[in-house]
Amino acid sequence: MPDIYRYITVAEKTILVLIAMFTIYAVGIEMWKVLQTGDVTLTDLLLMFIYAEVLGMVAGFYKYRKIPITIPIFIAITALCRLIILQGKGVNSVDLIYESGAVLLLGLAALVIRWNLLKLKRDPNDSNL
Numbered sequence: 001m002p003d004i005y006r007y008i009t010v011a012e013k014t015i016l017v018l019i020a021m022f023t024i025y026a027v028g029i030e031m032w033k034v035l036q037t038g039d040v041t042l043t044d045l046l047l048m049f050i051y052a053e054v055l056g057m058v059a060g061f062y063k064y065r066k067i068p069i070t071i072p073i074f075i076a077i078t079a080l081c082r083l084i085i086l087q088g089k090g091v092n093s094v095d096l097i098y099e100s101g102a103v104l105l106l107g108l109a110a111l112v113i114r115w116n117l118l119k120l121k122r123d124p125n126d127s128n129l
Contacts, residue, residue, distance in 0.1 A: 019054065023058075027052075030048060030051070047082060050082070053071060054075065057075075073110045077107060083099060084099050
């Protein structure tokens with residue numbers, strides 16, 4: 001019987017390499033557009049930040065063999081902020097409240113996860129806490 005785990009691991013690593021290559025390609029395209037127009041907007045910067053976070057997530061997987069859950073949360077927060085900015089002034093107020101609420105919930109989730117991770121790493125016998 002073939003080692004299914006090995007095939008899945010190879011597929012996972014191949015997909016991550018492709019994600020990194022496509023992300024680098026997308027960053028190149030975005031930077032080329034910025035250079036051609038000579039205009040850098042906040043949405044361009046947020047998009048490049050998302051690309052950088054995706055690359056960081058792939059690098060984190062290869063370095064630590066796991067992906068920290070907070071990185072996808074930061075990517076989602078950045079994507080929602082970019083969406084809010086791209087929509088401009090013509091957006092429905094209720095939609096803006098929902099999107100802002102989603103950013104707040106994601107931020108609180110990242111904070112809770114980070115706090116729990118720090119709490120787990122502390123030495124319970126340390127009296128200086």
